[in-house]
Amino acid sequence: MTKLSVNINKIATLRNSRGGNVPNVVQFAKDVQRFGSEGVTIHPRPDERHIRYQDARDLKPVVYTEYNIEGNPIKSFMDLVLEVKPTQVTLVPDAEDAITSNAGWDTLKHKDFLVDVIKEFQQNGIRTSIFVDPILKQVEGAKATGTDRVELYTEAFAHEYALGNEEGVRPYIESAKLANELELGLNAGHDLSLDNIEFFKKNIPGLLEVSIGHALVAESLYLGVENVIQMYLRKLKAHP
Numbered sequence: 559m560t561k562l563s564v565n566i567n568k569i570a571t572l573r574n575s576r577g578g579n580v581p582n583v584v585q586f587a588k589d590v591q592r593f594g595s596e597g598v599t600i601h602p603r604p605d606e607r608h609i610r611y612q613d614a615r616d617l618k619p620v621v622y623t624e625y626n627i628e629g630n631p632i633k634s635f636m637d638l639v640l641e642v643k644p645t646q647v648t649l650v651p652d653a654e655d656a657i658t659s660n661a662g663w664d665t666l667k668h669k670d671f672l673v674d675v676i677k678e679f680q681q682n683g684i685r686t687s688i689f690v691d692p693i694l695k696q697v698e699g700a701k702a703t704g705t706d707r708v709e710l711y712t713e714a715f716a717h718e719y720a721l722g723n724e725e726g727v728r729p730y731i732e733s734a735k736l737a738n739e740l741e742l743g744l745n746a747g748h749d750l751s752l753d754n755i756e757f758f759k760k761n762i763p764g765l766l767e768v769s770i771g772h773a774l775v776a777e778s779l780y781l782g783v784e785n786v787i788q789m790y791l792r793k794l795k796a797h798p
């Protein structure tokens with residue numbers, strides 16, 4: 559079974575663009591779970607441009623499904639995760655100024671660092687996942703860090719699939735098979751969407767969880783806009 563975890567960063571982006579609390583990130587997390595989401599993902603960045611550290615704390619009491627916090631394990635992030643104690647922490651090697659995540663870990667080069675960080679989270683009862691490119695030696699390197707899971711960085715797959723190249727899934731199949739053999743749990747995310755998710759899922763063995771945010775929020779706008787316009791029109795025309 560593959561779980562869907564909804565990444566709510568973009569809801570915070572919209573909120574922050576106006577100040578105030580609309581849309582309400584905590585209410586949105588409650589609602590996505592009510593609608594069937596099996597997890598909530600956030601990715602607080604050091605500049606807090608979307609999810610703020612306080613959001614991570616405020617979400618803790620309402621996320622009753624899997625709570626996944628992603629980020630680069632700098633000290634402030636580690637302190638936050640150890641305080642909030644989500645179900646899972648996903649370690650992502652983002653530069654501070656990255657617009658969005660753009661690469662997985664070099665699990666060989668950063669092995670010692672990852673081993674220490676992963677141990678600390680696991681000792682506090684938090685499952686760990688590390689973000690990796692679909693490269694066999696990086697998956698093998700991830701296993702050597704002691705992590706519970708890896709998250710395959712799916713941007714390259716999504717890009718190739720959108721161009722009509724189904725072969726782009728091949729490295730992900732090979733990486734998934736290796737992760738399964740090594741008994742590493744398998745997650746995936748980045749640029750997954752209604753267009754590509756079924757093809758990805760059907761090809762990837764042992765996929766435990768996908769986290770989806772950007773496309774899911776955009777699709778919700780497209781699929782909801784007709785309904786909302788009709789609702790406005792009904793209200794405007796109710797008193798001619």
Ligand SMILES: CC(=O)[C@@H](O)[C@H](O)COP(=O)(O)O
Binds near residue numbers: 603657771
């Ligand atoms: C690790 C990953 O792929 C996602 O967390 C993605 O980075 C979302 O972050 P942004 O919403 O800041 O783009």
Ligand SMILES: NCC(=O)COP(=O)(O)O
Binds near residue numbers: 772
């Ligand atoms: N881990 C990936 C994630 O949380 C969402 O990525 P995206 O769907 O916003 O690209």
